[in-house]
Amino acid sequence: MSKGPGVQRMFDAIAGRYDLMNRTMTLGQDQRWRRFVVARAGDPGRGWVLDLATGTGDIAALLRRSYPDARVIGADFSRNMLAEARRRFSLQAIHWQACDANRLPFADQVFEAVTFGYLLRNVDDSLRVMREVHRVLRPGGRVVCLDTTPPADNLLLPLLRLYFRYGIPLLGKMIARDASAYSYLTGSTMDFHDAETLAGIFREAGFITVGYRKFMLGTIGIHWGIRP
Numbered sequence: 001m002s003k004g005p006g007v008q009r010m011f012d013a014i015a016g017r018y019d020l021m022n023r024t025m026t027l028g029q030d031q032r033w034r035r036f037v038v039a040r041a042g043d044p045g046r047g048w049v050l051d052l053a054t055g056t057g058d059i060a061a062l063l064r065r066s067y068p069d070a071r072v073i074g075a076d077f078s079r080n081m082l083a084e085a086r087r088r089f090s091l092q093a094i095h096w097q098a099c100d101a102n103r104l105p106f107a108d109q110v111f112e113a114v115t116f117g118y119l120l121r122n123v124d125d126s127l128r129v130m131r132e133v134h135r136v137l138r139p140g141g142r143v144v145c146l147d148t149t150p151p152a153d154n155l156l157l158p159l160l161r162l163y164f165r166y167g168i169p170l171l172g173k174m175i176a177r178d179a180s181a182y183s184y185l186t187g188s189t190m191d192f193h194d195a196e197t198l199a200g201i202f203r204e205a206g207f208i209t210v211g212y213r214k215f216m217l218g219t220i221g222i223h224w225g226i227r228p
């Protein structure tokens with residue numbers, strides 16, 4: 001069965017508490033990673049940029065602020081997350097669009113850059129989504145992806161496991177009033193591709209100059225690539 005409908009319902013349910021939970025659970029680091037994503041996307045000039053799985057719109061808003069001439073689209077399949085984005089950034093010229101990352105409603109080769117935060121962990125087939133992203137990027141266009149990544153097996157692993165298994169669901173229960181959504185975050189992180197495998201999927205989808213960097217004790221990965 002597809003993950004999609006359950007993921008959509010889950011984000012619709014937590015939309016109003018999502019930002020507070022994000023800031024708390026990452027100890028305020030999450031915006032720093034989003035700024036890194038936007039810097040790696042590069043200045044698109046007057047071109048179009050797509051922030052896919054935009055959620056409550058943080059990356060789209062940073063793109064808007066960093067590259068004032070760009071035309072920015074923030075797209076997501078959760079209507080409540082998009083409603084939060086619209087409310088938070090109502091004064092900014094961002095186009096908000098409801099859409100599914102598996103079937104992008106855009107023509108081929110229209111974007112200078114595509115960014116996304118915490119999308120691929122939530123889809124059934126990362127390669128399929130990466131091929132869609134490749135299709136809509138212009139030659140030379142950049143993709144930048146932020147996501148959680150399973151922690152490596154080192155001395156910190158037991159501590160990180162404790163935080164993921166108990167700390168995050170507890171915070172989810174207290175702040176987002178939804179422990180199951182944040183147990184899902186833990187499970188989907190542990191089951192997600194490791195950073196090297198994800199880089200391989202970028203290459204398989206046709207991207208070149210693929211690279212990545214890890215943050216937060218190796219639990220967050222930012223991957224990038226260029227459409228040749």
Ligand SMILES: C[S@@+](CC[C@H](N)C(=O)[O-])C[C@H]1O[C@@H](n2cnc3c(N)ncnc32)[C@H](O)[C@@H]1O
Pocket residue numbers: 004007008011022034052053054055056057058059075076077078081099100101102116117118119122123
């Ligand atoms: C964890 S939130 C991330 C939001 C935002 N990118 C950020 O940095 O905070 C994940 C978002 O991905 C969206 N999403 C998940 N699967 C999707 C899909 N197949 N198509 C479009 N959006 C999707 C969810 O609705 C949710 O808003």
